[in-house]
Amino acid sequence: MSDLPPVQPAPDPADRTSSQAGAGDGFATRAIHAGQEPDGGTGAVAVPIFQTSTFAQDVVGETRAGYDYSRAGNPTRTALETALAALEGGRHGTAWASGMAAADAAIRALLRPGDHLVIPDDAYGGTFRLVDRICVPWGITYSTAPLHDPAAVAAAVTDRTRLIWCETPTNPLLAVADIAALAELARRSGARLLVDNTFASPYLQQPLALGADVVLHSTTKYIGGHSDVIGGALVTSDDELGEAFAFHAKSMGGVAGPFDSWLTLRGLRTLALRMQAHCANAAAVADMLLGLPKVGRVLYPGLAGHPQHEVAARQMRDFGGMVSFTVVGGVEEAVKVCSRTRLFTLAESLGGVESLIEHPALMTHASVAGSALQVPDDLIRLSVGIEDVDDLLADLADALA
Numbered sequence: 001m002s003d004l005p006p007v008q009p010a011p012d013p014a015d016r017t018s019s020q021a022g023a024g025d026g027f028a029t030r031a032i033h034a035g036q037e038p039d040g041g042t043g044a045v046a047v048p049i050f051q052t053s054t055f056a057q058d059v060v061g062e063t064r065a066g067y068d069y070s071r072a073g074n075p076t077r078t079a080l081e082t083a084l085a086a087l088e089g090g091r092h093g094t095a096w097a098s099g100m101a102a103a104d105a106a107i108r109a110l111l112r113p114g115d116h117l118v119i120p121d122d123a124y125g126g127t128f129r130l131v132d133r134i135c136v137p138w139g140i141t142y143s144t145a146p147l148h149d150p151a152a153v154a155a156a157v158t159d160r161t162r163l164i165w166c167e168t169p170t171n172p173l174l175a176v177a178d179i180a181a182l183a184e185l186a187r188r189s190g191a192r193l194l195v196d197n198t199f200a201s202p203y204l205q206q207p208l209a210l211g212a213d214v215v216l217h218s219t220t221k222y223i224g225g226h227s228d229v230i231g232g233a234l235v236t237s238d239d240e241l242g243e244a245f246a247f248h249a250k251s252m253g254g255v256a257g258p259f260d261s262w263l264t265l266r267g268l269r270t271l272a273l274r275m276q277a278h279c280a281n282a283a284a285v286a287d288m289l290l291g292l293p294k295v296g297r298v299l300y301p302g303l304a305g306h307p308q309h310e311v312a313a314r315q316m317r318d319f320g321g322m323v324s325f326t327v328v329g330g331v332e333e334a335v336k337v338c339s340r341t342r343l344f345t346l347a348e349s350l351g352g353v354e355s356l357i358e359h360p361a362l363m364t365h366a367s368v369a370g371s372a373l374q375v376p377d378d379l380i381r382l383s384v385g386i387e388d389v390d391d392l393l394a395d396l397a398d399a400l401a
Contacts, residue, residue, distance in 0.1 A: 080095050357381070
């Protein structure tokens with residue numbers, strides 16, 4: 001595992017959505033302090049929930065603090081956007097009502113009818129559905145490619161390609177793409193590189209420092225961290241893109257509300273500690289699964305046998321909390337295993353403090369059935385939580401006995 005490149009503070013602290021200068025260089029320090037100074041009026045240490053739709057103006061057209069209507073901007077959301085930008089080493093952050101709202105805004109800001117994009121050949125089902133069912137009728141074309149293979153990505157790029165959409169690690173097969181290599185390919189091709197950083201979180205991986213143009217998050221997952229809020233985010237250091245995302249937020253309105261922003265910000269403050277526990281537990285789970293007779297393949301970037309282990313070790317701080325594996329006995333046995341766990345709750349989503357288990361082919365990735373992105377029907381995906389690891393290991397061993 002390698003140290004991440006140093007994150008530079010934003011040069012303009014007056015920019016509401018740029019990372020906060022002077023917040024401190026350490027990740028955990030920035031997670032607690034960036035955008036979260038004590039309230040100037042009351043001294044409140046926690047960011048207040050500004051649960052208001054509009055703001056009073058003393059003079060026509062002159063706002064008191066730059067806010068006039070909460071769709072365009074809200075102080076609680078600004079605090080979250082500032083913190084997210086700081087943690088990703090970016091200049092501009094926008095917070096959205098969901099990860100898919102952020103994905104839709106990114107596509108609408110970056111692409112036009114006639115443009116082409118490349119997506120992973122094992123992309124998240126919701127991303128595939130957005131591209132295939134929404135963007136194609138709008139006039140956008142796409143190709144799929146294994147993004148861990150730069151030569152295959154280069155072959156998929158056309159003279160109309162304007163965006164390479166990367167997940168790393170991917171969902172649910174946990175393939176790892178070389179972000180720096182893809183960034184260079186995108187630059188040579190006149191395209192942008194967007195990295196969905198949901199699985200890694202900014203604690204484990206910072207794509208902007210590796211050359212990406214945009215980072216996307218479902219903040220519902222590790223950033224929120226408690227399975228109690230839906231949200232999304234876009235972060236960039238490109239001033240033009242930052243302005244475009246802010247314009248789309250104001251014009252399209254799919255923004256995070258103040259209470260959701262506050263919940264997400266509260267989760268963000270403990271991200272570093274939680275990710276350390278997720279990673280340690282996931283590594284132990286992956287190691288145990290390797291030795292069980294009912295388990296086929298174990299997919300986890302931290303395993304020396306993972307085909308992109310070296311890439312993951314180079315660009316990630318640790319290997320994440322997600323583990324996938326196949327079971328002997330096919331789909332029927334996989335479904336039975338999912339129903340036999342006690343601590344691993346059978347549920348969609350991921351990244352919360354509690355452990356989850358799911359069957360991607362019948363749950364999160366049902367939308368890719370019959371397509372080139374169809375996932376194996378004997379595959380199980382685990383979101384390994386932060387419970388006592390011995391309890392988690394015993395639960396899985398019993399379910400696979």
